[in-house]
Amino acid sequence: MNIFGSHDHQTIALSSLNGFAEDSEAAKLFERRFRSFTLSGIATAFIGFGVFIYFAVREGDGAALLTVFTLLALTSFLIGFILIFVGSRRMREAIPISPQSGQPMEIYRLEDTIKGGKCELIYVCRKSRTYFRRVFTESGGT
Numbered sequence: 001m002n003i004f005g006s007h008d009h010q011t012i013a014l015s016s017l018n019g020f021a022e023d024s025e026a027a028k029l030f031e032r033r034f035r036s037f038t039l040s041g042i043a044t045a046f047i048g049f050g051v052f053i054y055f056a057v058r059e060g061d062g063a064a065l066l067t068v069f070t071l072l073a074l075t076s077f078l079i080g081f082i083l084i085f086v087g088s089r090r091m092r093e094a095i096p097i098s099p100q101s102g103q104p105m106e107i108y109r110l111e112d113t114i115k116g117g118k119c120e121l122i123y124v125c126r127k128s129r130t131y132f133r134r135v136f137t138e139s140g141g142t
Contacts, residue, residue: 012108012122020129023100027132030096030123037087045080049073092121092136100128 056069096105105123110133124131 009109011111013111020131023130023132026099034087034091041080041083045077048076096123098125
């Protein structure tokens with residue numbers, strides 16, 4: 001399996017998109033679809049962790065309660081990172097819709113961009129002659 005999950009994308013050179021315009025609005029709309037995973041992951045990881053650590057310290061007299069709250073804190077931290085990873089993975093495999101044409105965009109790997117565990121995907125709408133780019137890392141982050 002490659003770093004993009006089950007998809008093997010064809011490559012394209014940026015120079016082959018002469019006459020196409022970069023569509024920053026399409027990129028924002030695409031990222032917005034997956035923002036809930038990131039925000040809920042961050043909230044779960046840090047707020048949950050903080051709350052349970054607070055209770056662990058506050059109830060520090062009982063070893064059993066300290067253990068329970070510490071385990072809950074670590075669990076919430078782990079769940080948060082899982083949510084962030086799942087959101088990133090789903091983003092890599094999603095097919096965006098062009099806001100200009102309403103058509104699914106074609107996905108390509110930008111030539112010569114696999115370096116240091118990073119790869120850049122380019123999303124192209126030939127009908128509206130627009131595109132946007134997104135860098136992904138091998139570990140699942142964006």
